[in-house]
Ligand SMILES: O=C(O)CCC(=O)C(=O)O
């Protein structure tokens with residue numbers, strides 16, 4: 001727009017109005033002594049300088065004061081501004097040439113005159129008589145907002161026409177440094193996109209200055225290998241921090257255009273999850289002798305030779321992660337320890353050879369380690385652990401009989417599932433690790449109370465402690481912990497599957513560990529009493545925070561995991577929900593404004609039949625919808641009471657039977673964690689045939705998700721949908737608390753076996769035929785689905801987050817009927833944790849909006865590494881391209897767009913097609929086949 005360009009603004013500047021000529025117009029009263037213009041300028045400038053001096057600004061007299069009080073003035077002029085007037089304008093000489101109309105600083109422009117008035121005036125210099133007359137309005141510089149402000153007319157050039165500046169190309173004329181500075185604020189993905197603008201932009205976008213740090217974790221799936229090679233080859237020497245975690249697309253590109261020779265100044269390098277061979281890894285290590293942090297976790301190409309290279313060429317290394325590198329053992333690590341005197345952080349989970357006493361003794365002598373991860377190192381022995389902590393043949397204190405050694409620097413020690421160690425080895429830690437903050441001893445099955453009651457009091461700053469599956473532990477260990485010096489600092493405690501631990505120990509923890517924020521108690525003897533006590537502890541914490549006048553918002557202050565605790569009942573859970581509501585009510589102050597001190601509630605993970613209710617309740621409490629939370633809590637309690645009563649009438653057999661049946665259905669149909677999902681090795685099969693239909697399927701792949709999920713809208717027609725819906729047998733429904741379901745041809749047996757039987761024809765035709773055309777089940781054992789689960793969700797119903805178990809091949813095809821619904825996705829926590837990854841850095845667009853008649857296919861990593869579920873809500877909110885992974889693929893977005901990003905749910909039925917791995921044809925022979933039952 002013309003009016004907004006710099007040039008046009010300059011043209012419109014009404015400079016003439018303030019020019020000297022106009023003031024001197026004949027007939028107007030003027031000063032009697034008028035110094036020549038240049039001299040006047042000098043005088044005025046010096047007055048101006050005085051006026052702008054900081055020491056004077058503060059003591060500027062109010063306007064017109066001098067005139068009214070003394071009536072003496074030596075110079076007549078148009079009064080301009082006073083310090084602090086919001087109408088101040090002046091024209092410093094360079095601006096008055098016409099480049100800007102912007103107001104300049106008030107402090108610099110007190111105006112040339114020592115005389116101030118509310119209105120522009122001319123004043124004659126007559127010592128006694130009336131000394132000012134108003135300036136005619138057409139000579140007033142201009143006014144703003146009804147109040148008039150004047151320009152420094154003395155400093156205006158004489159009738160000088162502003163020169164028109166040549167066109168200003170904002171971007172081109174900016175200095176390169178500023179352009180780079182601007183680009184540096186863009187996310188890498190945008191910079192790569194911009195590089196397509198032109199050759200010069202390409203050169204600018206791949207300038208090394210922009211790429212000191214290249215962290216692909218936010219976009220590693222989207223960035224093409226080409227762009228990565230481009231960035232790294234052109235910016236190589238500038239790159240200091242290179243995180244290529246998960247960039248599998250670089251496979252075959254490591255040797256292109258000198259790619260792996262390009263970086264020479266790396267300090268941090270992560271190649272985790274890349275498909276990279278040993279030679280390319282070696283080349284990175286050989287070129288970068290300044291490396292401080294190296295992450296090669298899980299790489300088969302990481303070998304002992306690589307470790308030797310680190311030891312010889314990278315002496316600055318402080319952090320090394322070689323967990324799950326099965327081609328590395330402690331012989332390689334020894335080279336690193338010898339060559340890297342500053343090694344602080346060594347993560348070597350599942351690496352072999354930790355019974356090597358020499359290596360441990362070397363680590364002892366250096367005493368530089370602050371973090372040591374030896375998870376799953378079965379080779380670790382009591383002897384080698386002792387060598388790590390106490391060295392070999394150290395001098396022994398005659399009084400205590402213990403070696404005299406300087407304290408270890410260790411802050412984090414992870415010995416999870418080091419099954420070769422016992423009390424004898426762990427005892428060496430007693431008194432020697434005073435800085436320990438995190439200790440993981442889970443699944444070291446032979447540990448007992450005895451060593452823990454010695455060790456825990458000697459770790460005064462311990463904040464995280466994991467003791468999962470230590471069957472020999474008793475409440476005594478917890479009692480000791482609760483009175484140890486670390487008790488007030490302890491934040492996280494895991495005693496899952498410690499089946500002897502119960503209320504006595506945990507109540508002590510709740511009492512003594514006043515900062516506890518996470519308690520994992522699943523499969524322990526925890527009872528409702530603990531839940532009630534935890535609720536009361538939270539009340540106290542909130543009161544204490546109030547007394548300290550701390551500010552903050554409502555949040556989960558204590559996470560408790562109590563699923564599969566036989567002594568936790570629904571009434572214990574309800575107590576927590578009720579107390580959470582109470583805290584939220586306190587948090588919402590009387591006038592409805594935000595809370596003024598922190599309010600913490602309890603976040604619960606409990607029996608998964610109750611979990612959707614608990615989660616929904618927590619959501620409502622956190623968003624301050626206390627009435628809705630209360631309704632939910634009461635409704636649920638009523639339902640549970642009725643359920644109980646139904647059982648009391650009979651001898652209880654019916655209730656037990658129903659519960660048992662329900663539990664069985666749950667385990668078999670939720671397919672997560674329980675009997676079906678536990679333990680067994682995940683079956684990984686290549687899925688979706690890579691020929692023929694590939695390109696068709698590729699067109700439906702959801703690229704923002706881990707490989708592979710596909711969404712095909714309108715997979716069946718409305719007629720086909722209607723015809724299936726009427727054929728679903730009404731008598732087969734099994735009602736669960738948040739949905740109902742039926743399985744075809746039948747539910748699986750306890751051993752996850754399918755009794756062979758054909759699927760009913762309405763489930764086969766036309767759907768399964770279309771699957772064959774697309775090759776969806778081509779690589780599963782039976783090459784087609786043999787099992788269909790029909791789920792029905794009414795408005796407000798859902799299914800908790802879960803993973804499908806190992807009973808099936810890793811392909812699920814879901815056809816949706818009836819109404820649209822959002823499927824939610826999340827990373828499996830263990831998946832990330834097992835790789836030492838931070839869950840917060842792995843965001844997904846967390847939803848898939850499934851329209852009626854659509855098909856969703858889940859395979860590969862998406863099947864193995866993600867959880868899925870459906871929230872039990874009536875309206876899916878906030879639907880947009882950012883939050884819905886298949887937004888671009890929807891058959892018709894308009895209903896959701898028109899509803900402001902909402903989906904008002906109706907009844908939705910899903911058909912989940914899978915291939916069950918184990919099929920028993922014997923049973924079907926015996927029983928003559930179950931047919932379509
Ligand atoms: O109904 C759906 O879309 C999901 C069902 C499901 O996840 C399952 O049964 O495993």
Ligand SMILES: [Fe+2]
Nearest residue numbers: 802803804868
């Ligand atoms: Fe599922």
